[in-house]
Amino acid sequence: MLKSRLITAFILIPIVIAALFLLPPLGFALITLVVCMLAAWEWGQFAGFASRSQRIWLAVLCGLLLVFMMFTLPAWQHSVHLPQIAVSLWAAMVWWGVALIMVLLYPGSAAFWRTSRPLRLLFGLLTIIPFFWGMLTLRQYHYDADHFAGAWWLLYVMLLVWGADSGAYMFGRLFGRHKLAPKVSPGKTWEGFLGGLVTSLVIAWLFRLWTPLNVPIVTLLSCTVVAALASVLGDLTESMFKREAGIKDSGNLIPGHGGILDRIDSLTAAVPVFACLLLLVFGTL
Incomplete structure (x- = not known):
């Protein structure tokens, strides 16, 4: 299992990074759309859709909704305003606050x-739709002035999430004693949670030193800490829905890693x- 997970990770990570930096906005939007449709297909299990046809329709309808929203935008401009x-982004803030209580x-x-x-x-839509627009909006960040500015921001968030997950795993294995959400x-564990948070802060410091993230340090750290906490919540929320659905993985599309939702739940x-x-909130435009 570990071997297949490592092999898959070594294959997928370069592909993800290449997609961030090499795809034009429309191509990136289409790839993100496909990921969201696959996530909707898997969410069908959480919603109680047992048949394949019902889940296919859910994925198609989710895709059509996102495409419709894209066509209502002027000339593919993804201004956050x-x-x-x-x-969609404010709805995400509300939804994840509700999810924390749940x-x-x-x-x-x-x-x-x-x-x-x-x-x-509704919980599925509030998970998938804001994720879609968050991905596209960050990728479009200052795109006219610098085609790669948004790619750096998305890579930063992804590294934060991957780092928090890896740090939590390692610290949890080494020092974990107290259960976080048994x-x-x-x-x-709480020890793993704190280890993941420390790992995220180290990544933030290194990224600011070596990459063009030109924002005030207070803004960067505030966004980093809250995003790292949100990533843990995303993982716990999917675990809660999987527990209710009586399943271990959301799917089997990714060898050794389960389904799409299993990989993007924190994101x-x-x-x-x-x-x-x-x-x-900080108005960094």
Whole structure:
């Protein structure tokens, strides 16, 4: 299992980085759209759709909704102040606040949404749609002046999430004693959580030294810490829904890594939260 995970990671990471820096905005949007449709397909299990045809329709409808939203934008410009994007990013802030309460109160919180398919579908839309717009908005950051400015920001967020996850795993294995959320994800510990946060801060420091992230240090650290915390919440939230659905992995599309949602669960929270803080709260434009 570990060998296949490492092989897959070594193959996927260069492809992701190449997509960030080499694809034009439209190509990047289409790739992100496909990822979101696959995520919607997997979310169908969380919503209680057992049949393949129902989940296919869910993925198609999610894709059509995102395409419709894109066509309502003027000339493929993804300004954060456009209503479609701003509302999506603010909705992410609200949703992940609600998700935090759901995780903290689980399994008691599940009594309010366990039997409601519309609510579970809404949770999926609030996870996938803001993630889509967070990805596109960060990629478009100062695109006219520098085609790679947004790619650096997205790479930064991804490294934060990967670093937090790796740091949490290593510190948890070495020092983990106190469970973080035993009713949701028994393997996670407070020691691992703090180790992941420290790893994220180290990445932020190194990235600021060696890459063109020209924002005030207070802004960068604030966005970094909140995004790192959000990434943990995204992971815990997906674990909660998988536990309710009685499944270990969201899918099997990625050898050794499970499904698409298993790989982007932390990013679905970190990306829109980071984009909202950077671009709307701190106004870094």
